Amino acid sequence: MSNVLTKVKLPYLLLLPGFLFLFTFFILPIVNLAQTSTQTPIAGGDTGQYEQTLQFSNYITAFTENKEQFARSFVFALCATILALAIAYPLAYAIAFKAGKLKNFLLVLVVAPFFVSFLLRTIAWKQILGEEGFVVPTLRNIGIIGQSTTLTSTSFAVVMGMTYNFLPFMTLPLYASLERIDPRTMEASGDLYANGITTFRKVTLPLSMPGVVAGTLLTFIPAAGDYVNAAILGSPNTKMIGNVIESRYFKIVDYPTAAALSFTLMAAILILVTLYIRKAGTEELV
Amino acid sequence: MNKQKDATIPTIPAKARLSRWFGRNLIRIYAVFGFTYLFIPVLYTFAFSFNDSGKSNLIWKGFTLDNWKNPCGAPEVCAALGNSIKIGLLATVFSTILGTMIAFAIGRYAFKGRSSSNLLIFLPMATPEIVLGASLLSLFLVFHINPGFWPTVIAHVMFCISFVVVTVKARIASLDPRLEQAAMDLYANELETFRRVTLPLVAPGIAGAALLAFSLSFDDFIITNFNSGTLKTFPEFVYTSAARGIPAQANVIGSAMFILALLIVIAGQFVGRRVKVSK
Amino acid sequence: MADVSSATHGDLRLTRITKTYGDFTAVNDLSLTIPEGSFFALLGPSGCGKTTTLRMIAGLEEPTVGSIHLGATDITTKRPYQRPINTVFQNYALFPHLTIFENIAFGLRRRGIKDVTADVNKVLDLVELPHLAQRKPTQLSGGQQQRIALARAIVNRPALLLLDEPLGALDLKLRRQMQIELKWIQREVGLTFVHVTHDQEEAMTMADTIAVMNEGEIEQMGSPADLYDNPGTAFVANFLGQSNLIKGRIEGTDGDNLVVDLFGQKISMPKNRSHAVDKSMYAGIRPEKFRISLVGTPTRGNTLTGGRIEDVSYIGVSTQYQVLMPWGQEVMVFEQNDDGVPPFDKGDEVVISWEPNFTFALRGDDDVEAGLEVNPEELDEE
Numbered sequence: 024m025s026n027v028l029t030k031v032k033l034p035y036l037l038l039l040p041g042f043l044f045l046f047t048f049f050i051l052p053i054v055n056l057a058q059t060s061t062q063t064p065i066a067g068g069d070t071g072q073y074e075q076t077l078q079f080s081n082y083i084t085a086f087t088e089n090k091e092q093f094a095r096s097f098v099f100a101l102c103a104t105i106l107a108l109a110i111a112y113p114l115a116y117a118i119a120f121k122a123g124k125l126k127n128f129l130l131v132l133v134v135a136p137f138f139v140s141f142l143l144r145t146i147a148w149k150q151i152l153g154e155e156g157f158v159v160p161t162l163r164n165i166g167i168i169g170q171s172t173t174l175t176s177t178s179f180a181v182v183m184g185m186t187y188n189f190l191p192f193m194t195l196p197l198y199a200s201l202e203r204i205d206p207r208t209m210e211a212s213g214d215l216y217a218n219g220i221t222t223f224r225k226v227t228l229p230l231s232m233p234g235v236v237a238g239t240l241l242t243f244i245p246a247a248g249d250y251v252n253a254a255i256l257g258s259p260n261t262k263m264i265g266n267v268i269e270s271r272y273f274k275i276v277d278y279p280t281a282a283a284l285s286f287t288l289m290a291a292i293l294i295l296v297t298l299y300i301r302k303a304g305t306e307e308l309v
Numbered sequence: 310m311n312k313q314k315d316a317t318i319p320t321i322p323a324k325a326r327l328s329r330w331f332g333r334n335l336i337r338i339y340a341v342f343g344f345t346y347l348f349i350p351v352l353y354t355f356a357f358s359f360n361d362s363g364k365s366n367l368i369w370k371g372f373t374l375d376n377w378k379n380p381c382g383a384p385e386v387c388a389a390l391g392n393s394i395k396i397g398l399l400a401t402v403f404s405t406i407l408g409t410m411i412a413f414a415i416g417r418y419a420f421k422g423r424s425s426s427n428l429l430i431f432l433p434m435a436t437p438e439i440v441l442g443a444s445l446l447s448l449f450l451v452f453h454i455n456p457g458f459w460p461t462v463i464a465h466v467m468f469c470i471s472f473v474v475v476t477v478k479a480r481i482a483s484l485d486p487r488l489e490q491a492a493m494d495l496y497a498n499e500l501e502t503f504r505r506v507t508l509p510l511v512a513p514g515i516a517g518a519a520l521l522a523f524s525l526s527f528d529d530f531i532i533t534n535f536n537s538g539t540l541k542t543f544p545e546f547v548y549t550s551a552a553r554g555i556p557a558q559a560n561v562i563g564s565a566m567f568i569l570a571l572l573i574v575i576a577g578q579f580v581g582r583r584v585k586v587s588k
Numbered sequence: 589m590a591d592v593s594s595a596t597h598g599d600l601r602l603t604r605i606t607k608t609y610g611d612f613t614a615v616n617d618l619s620l621t622i623p624e625g626s627f628f629a630l631l632g633p634s635g636c637g638k639t640t641t642l643r644m645i646a647g648l649e650e651p652t653v654g655s656i657h658l659g660a661t662d663i664t665t666k667r668p669y670q671r672p673i674n675t676v677f678q679n680y681a682l683f684p685h686l687t688i689f690e691n692i693a694f695g696l697r698r699r700g701i702k703d704v705t706a707d708v709n710k711v712l713d714l715v716e717l718p719h720l721a722q723r724k725p726t727q728l729s730g731g732q733q734q735r736i737a738l739a740r741a742i743v744n745r746p747a748l749l750l751l752d753e754p755l756g757a758l759d760l761k762l763r764r765q766m767q768i769e770l771k772w773i774q775r776e777v778g779l780t781f782v783h784v785t786h787d788q789e790e791a792m793t794m795a796d797t798i799a800v801m802n803e804g805e806i807e808q809m810g811s812p813a814d815l816y817d818n819p820g821t822a823f824v825a826n827f828l829g830q831s832n833l834i835k836g837r838i839e840g841t842d843g844d845n846l847v848v849d850l851f852g853q854k855i856s857m858p859k860n861r862s863h864a865v866d867k868s869m870y871a872g873i874r875p876e877k878f879r880i881s882l883v884g885t886p887t888r889g890n891t892l893t894g895g896r897i898e899d900v901s902y903i904g905v906s907t908q909y910q911v912l913m914p915w916g917q918e919v920m921v922f923e924q925n926d927d928g929v930p931p932f933d934k935g936d937e938v939v940i941s942w943e944p945n946f947t948f949a950l951r952g953d954d955d956v957e958a959g960l961e962v963n964p965e966e967l968d969e970e
Contacts, residue, residue, distance in 0.1 A: 037414035038426060041407035041470060048467040049433055052444035059447055110343055117340035131574050132344060136351050138570035139563040141528055142547040146555060147350035147357075155368055190347060240435070248437020251530060255551065265439050265531075272443055272535070282447065285440045296435050487681035490648050493668035494675045495695035495740070505694075509685045 053289075060282035073279060085283040089267050096264040096288075099178070099253075100246035103185035107193040107242050108235070110186070115197035115234070116227075120206065133194050145184055145255050149175055152256075176258035184252035189245060193238040200234025201227075236303045240296060247292055264288055351567065358560035366557045376557040380565070383556035389546035390562055393527050396458070396542060400465035400526040405519045407466070408473025415474070416481035433471045441468055442535030449536065456538030464536045465529065469522040476521060480514025524570075597672075597747050598659025599623050600645065600780065605654035607640050614640040615651075616804035622748075622782060622797075627774050629783045629795035633827070633959075637804040642750050642784045646675050658747060669698070674741035675750040679757055680733045682725035688712075688736055689721040695744040711743040714773065731762045738770070742777055751783040755790060767793045788828050792816070800824050802959070816874075818948050820863045825872050825950065826959035832878070832919040833870040833956045838862075838949075845944065851915040855890035857947035868952025876922040877946040880909060880938050887941040895919075897936045911940060 060081055062073035086093070118129045136144060150156055152174040162168045174180055204227065212222040228235075250265025257263075264284060271281035321329075331338075357366055361373035381387035415426055433441065445464050449456060488510065492502040530544040537545060547559055600622040607615040615637040622628045630638040643649040645656060647668035655664045663671050674695065682691050692711060693704040701707075712718040715735040725733060734754060741749055754770070755763045771794050774781050785791050791798050792812040799809040800823070808820045815828055825831035836850040845856045848871055857871065880897075881887055894914035901908045902925075909921040909932065921940060932938065 034414040034418035034420045034423075037410040041411040041474075042426070042429065044407055045429060045433070045467065045470060048445060048448070048463055049441070050429075052448040053436075053440075055448050055451060056440070056444040110346065113336055113339040114343040117336045117343075121337055121340075127578060129340075129344075131571070131578075133347070135567065135571055136347050137524055137528065138567045139351050139354050140544050140547055140566075142530055142544050142551070143354050143555075143559060143563040144350040146547065146551055147353040150357075150367060151349065151353055187346065187350070244435055245438060248439045249531075250439065251548070265437070268439055268443060269534075272446070278447065281443060285443050289436055289440045292437060293435060485679075485681065487677050487679065488683060490646075490668070491675070491677055491681040491683070492694070493648070494646060494673075494677075495744070496669045496698035497694070498667070498669050501698060506683060510683075 056282045056286055059278050060286050062279045062282075064279075078279070081279050081283040082287060085280045086287060089264060089284065092262050092264045092267050093287075093291075095178075095261070096247050097291075099182050099185065099263060100243050100249075102182045103189065103246045104193075104239050104243045106182065106186040107190050108239060111190055111193035111197055111238065112235075115194050115201050118194075118198055119201040119204075130198065133191050133198075137191060141188055142251065142255075145188065145252060148180070148184055148187065149255055152180060175256055176261070178257070178261050180256040181253050181261050181263075184256040185246045185249060188249075188252065189242040192241040192245075196237035196241065197231065197234040200231045200237075204230045232303060236300065240299070244292055244296065248288060354560050355564045355567075358557055358564045360557050360560075362557050366555050366560065376561045380558050380561045383558040385541060385546055386543075386556060386558045386562065389541045389543045392458070392540060393543040396462055396465060396533075397523045397526040399462045400469055401519050401523040403462075403466045404469035404473050404522045405515065408470045408518065408522075409477050409515055411470070412474045412477035412481060416478045430471050430474045433468055434475075438468070438529075438531040439535075442532035445532070446535040456536050457540050458537075460536045460538070461533055461540065461542070464532050465526040468529075468532060469525055472521055472525060473518040476518035477511065477514045480511050480517075484510055527566075597624060600748055600782070601657040602641070602645070603655045603657070605641070605644065605651045605656070607637075607644060607649065608652050613804050615644070618654075618804070618806060620799060620806065620809075622780060624747075624780055625778060627771065627781045627783065627794055627796045629785060629791035629798045630801055631785055631788060631791040631798050631827075632801035633786055636801040638784045638786075638801045639752060641801070642675075642752055642782065645748070645782065646673055646750055647671050672744075672747040673750060674744050674746040674748075675752060676734075676737045676741050676754045678753045680725075680737035682733055682736060682740070684725055686724075687721065688717075688723050688725065688728070691725065691736060692740045692743050694740065699744070707743055711739045714742075714776070715739045730758055731766065734758060734766060735769075738773070742773070742779065745777070746779065748780045748782060751781060753785055754783070755785075755787075763790070770794060792828070800827060802827075817946075818861050819872065820950070821958070822870065822950055822954040822956050823958035825948070826957075830875055830920060831872050832875060833872050833950065834913075834917065834919070835952075836869055836871045836949075838864060838867045838869055846949070848947075848949070850892065851913075853892050855892070855947070856944045857890075857949060858945060861945075861947065862949035864949045864951050866952065870950040870952065870954060870956060872948045872950055873919075873942055873946060875908070875920040876906070876924075877942045878919070878921040878940050879942060880911070880921055880923060880932060880940055882932075883937045883939055885939075887939055889941050889943045890947065891939055891941045893939045895938045895940055897932050897934055897938055900932065900934055911938060 058075065059073070061075065061077045061079055063076045063078045063081075065072045065074050114133070118126060118133070122129050152158055154173065154175075159168075159174055162174075163170055163172075168174075208226055208230070209222055212226045213219075217225060248265050250263055250269050253261055253263045253266050268281050268284050268288070271277045271284065357369070358376055359372050359374065360366055360369055361371040361375070362368075376382065411426070411430065414420075415423060415430070442464065445460070445467070446456065449460050454460060484507070488506055489502050492506040493499075497505060528544060529542075530548060533542050534545060534548070541549070543559075543562065547555060550556065550559070600620075602618060602620040605615055605618045606613065618637075618641065630641060632638045640649060644651050647663070647666055647670070650665060655662055657663065658672070663673075682688075683694065686694070689708055689712075692708045696704040696707060708721070709718065712721060715738060717732060717735055717739075720728065720732065720736070725736070728736065734757075737754070751770075755766050758766060767790055770781075774794075783791070783795060795812065797809065798812055798815055800807045800815065802823050808815060808824045815824060819825035819828060819831070822831075822833060825833065834850050836848045836855075839847045839849050839854070841847065841859065842856060844859050846859050846862060848855050848857060848869070850871060855871065862869070879887070880895075883893070892913065895911040897909055898912045898918060899910040904925070906922045906924050909923065910918050911921055912918050919940065
């Protein structure tokens with residue numbers, strides 16, 4: 024019965040190296056982050072030296088000082104997610120059902136922009152929408168926007184940039200679940216007296232729910248923690264929590280507050296994600 | 310085929326025909342707009358790689374091939390690219406090996422702790438990059454490890470593993486268990502079954518996962534920024550030079566990567582189709 | 589490399605095999621001997637344990653209790669690759685990444701045979717597909733894939749060939765053709781075939797011996813003719829073809845015959861065709877054994893009077909009648925259309941008769957519904 028023995032052990036042996044790695048470089052850092060978040064600077068020590076004082080008020084300070092940025096992060100992320108869903112769903116639908124022989128090619132096109140560094144693309148947006156680009160002067164000339172209105176350094180630009188950056192993350196899972204739908208189920212719905220909109224609402228959308236859930240999560244999570252779009256396309260008035268954390272680490276060197284902010288952000292996202300998955304009732308993600 | 314127009318056949322009025330065409334093609338029109346949105350910055354980047362810009366690549370000054378002829382012309386740009394490629398390759402190799410092993414364990418075996426294993430794989434994907442990057446940096450600092458090349462590689466392996474597991478697991482799940490049973494039935498022992506049947510059939514999934522890992526690593530900025538210290542990767546180079554103007558060479562490298570990737574994919578599809586056609 | 593060179597031969601013996609999954613018993617205390625060289629069928633509905641039995645023979649499952657012997661060798665716990673047994677899988681399980689040639693050569697190569705070309709070509713000729721050697725499995729039709737799966741197994745000349753619903757994925761016409769071909773190939777290569785199926789017609793066409801399985805146990809085993817003519821249980825009577833089962837009482841004996849009372853009418857039947865254990869019994873008569881005559885015309889053999897025709901279905905070779913008997917039961921009668929025209933109409937008052945030798949008797953406490961509710965066409969998803 025040596026087979027049985029190896030069968031029991033083998034999965035654990037396979038898991039061991041990877042999980043050891045994840046434990047050391049993912050779990051341990053998070054635990055360490057939690058510890059740092061309740062520390063205070065050592066009296067008379069150098070910058071960056073802290074001691075554990077279980078200062079839970081770090082959280083309260085961190086949160087109250089940055090309420091606005093927290094709120095903005097979640098609102099921006101939510102807007103970007105909804106916009107991305109609105110753009111990606113028809114796109115994925117067209118590729119899955121209307122593309123014919125071009126299907127694979129279009130799928131490649133969705134992923135292709137990835138290969139131009141996302142920073143280059145974001146900066147390209149900044150320049151296209153900036154004062155020296157052609158969009159702003161044109162819009163001003165035809166009077167759609169006022170002479171002093173700008174497109175960059177606005178909330179609009181930040182949300183648009185995030186929508187743009189995470190669009191493929193939304194499109195691919197949507198495509199994957201739409202592609203699995205048997206088009207005959209939609210025909211059957213039409214046969215059973217449902218019009219186009221009802222068919223979409225009662226058949227197509229429910230069947231593509233796993234893709235909607237996966238896509239929205241893959242967009243919302245990185246968007247909520249993002250600071251690059253806000254840094255490039257925004258202004259000091261559009262700072263997100265990511266920008267605050269980044270500057271606490273690199274500019275102010277206030278690790279406990281930065282850790283408290285990071286931990287709060289992670290906890291908030293995890294709670295939202297859990298509630299969302301519960302509500303959507305899908306377990307295909309995990 | 311000399312059909313005369315038959316007056317008895319009812320014709321559809323032009324206006325109705327137009328609206329029907331529009332209705333049928335609405336989704337296609339929409340898709341064209343979607344792709345335009347996706348590609349505007351790509352085309353912009355490509356166009357400005359030919360800009361005779363001098364230092365700051367903000368305003369179109371004239372067409373030149375100089376940037377393409379001399380992609381390393383701007384200071385640091387090729388060193389940064391080299392760092393990104395080195396880190397990307399190392400991160401790809403390690404994360405693909407570790408992730409594939411985990412995927413086989415989870416995808417193939419029922420064991421105690423399987424669902425918590427799934428959770429451990431899901432968690433890094435549900436954690437914002439900034440938290441991953443920041444927490445890892447704190448850990449390195451606690452152990453007095455200076456940020457730099459290897460800490461960056463470790464960070465990349467860490468966030469790539471989950472994506473590799475998910476990709477390979479999907480491929481394993483689509484594998485018919487009867488194929489492995491058939492191999493065993495045909496005198497292949499466990500090792501031979503794995504080598505001759507399981508591995509070749511899962512290989513496309515592993516290759517896809519490796520490609521994904523490389524592109525995630527190559528394009529990562531946030532996590533890298535926390536752990537690279539004085540080392541500069543290509544995205545970091547772009548970010549730091551954004552303030553004083555990005556040299557057109559960066560556009561050249563971005564465009565070249567794009568074209569290279571597209572060529573690889575198209576070549577792959579072409580080869581795949583040829584294999585299918587040659588009966 | 590698996591050592592199967594000292595290939596064991598001989599009868600396959602399953603001794604008191606039980607297989608449980610948690611609380612569920614898939615196979616219950618099953619003993620069975622399959623003689624060398626025979627074409628043996630395991631027949632039963634979905635979930636009856638036949639596929640589990642097959643997988644235990646193949647080595648893909650281990651029995652919870654019991655042993656499996658091939659000839660004198662105990663193979664109960666041997667790995668699949670250590671057994672001189674090959675399987676034609678349901679849906680064939682051809683390796684999609686290998687050519688047809690390499691698929692067939694797979695087993696030979698694993699056994700360390702260097703020159704496989706001659707063997708592979710010979711078996712490709714046998715299944716009449718030599719021109720497909722360099723194709724990939726996805727480029728083949730279902731029928732072609734089926735033959736390649738067969739070729740891949742028999743090229744190893746196993747002591748035992750297992751076929752798991754091998755024709756299930758084919759359409760009806762192709763299935764009939766493959767049944768004949770399989771039978772021919774079995775005679776040609778002279779191997780022992782064990783065939784698992786839910787299709788009673790397929791089992792009857794091909795097998796020398798059929799074991800009918802139900803709920804993890806063998807209900808009855810015998811030649812197709814034995815099982816059909818003299819089923820031992822209501823399950824077999826209903827699962828293999830159709831049967832009329834009429835409640836009755838054994839009144840006494842008359843030489844080699846039993847005298848039976850069916851709702852007040854006396855019939856007789858041979859003693860040796862009775863499986864009843866006491867006086868209470870069911871009399872079984874196959875629908876095509878019945879004859880119908882109008883009231884007043886002379887009849888032979890056993891006779892039941894007072895019938896009325898309720899329904900007539902003309903189906904070409906025969907006509908099927910539903911006849912309502914005085915005790916409220918509808919019996920089914922198949923009449924050959926020898927003269928082309930259905931001679932009876934709905935509402936006709938009729939007498940039904942049959943030869944006493946065609947009667948079989950089941951236990952009075954048997955479940956007359958057994959084997960009826962299963963749909964023999966549904967795929968086996970064990």
